[in-house]
Amino acid sequence: MADLTHLDERGAAHMVDVGGKAVTSREAVAAGHIRMSADALNAIRDGSVAKGDVFAVARVAGIQAAKKTSELIPLCHPLPLSRVAIDLTLTENGVAATATAATDGKTGVEMEALTAASVALLTIYDMAKAVDKGMVIEDIRLLSKRGGKSGDWTAA
Secondary structure (H helix, E strand, O other), rough: OOOOEEEOOOOOEEOOOOOOOOOEEEEEEEEEEOOOOOHHHHHHHOOOOOOOOOHHHHEEEEEEEEEEEEEEHHOOOOOOOOEEEEEEEOOOOOOEEEEEEEEOOOOOOOOHHHHHHHHHHHHHHHOOOOOOOOOEEEEEEEEEOOOOOOOOOOOO
């Protein structure tokens, strides 16, 4: 179990000690998609969703979620985020969300970017569920990360 950083030598979960790590600039980008009916997509596009501006609320929700990641994911370190950006784009059959999180810290921001993208998509579901309860959130994944000891990484 030595290869699993969140498990100690007995296999018990623990928070990784990052005290000795150097502070570096770090950034992560995550994305996902919500597939929906043409009626829901048109309502979002036309701004006719009864709950209000779907994209504005989803952006704020994603940003807030990134800031709360360490409260949601038990072994995540709280991070001083320097930037969180949420990009929402209408697609042929739904909405694509891309979240970027950045910090100058001792550990990466992958979980913050993934949480931001996930919550932005969940918020779109919540805002438009009166039009389409069958929406599907899919393809949530890390696209890239930059900085830190392990260096840069980009999804294939």
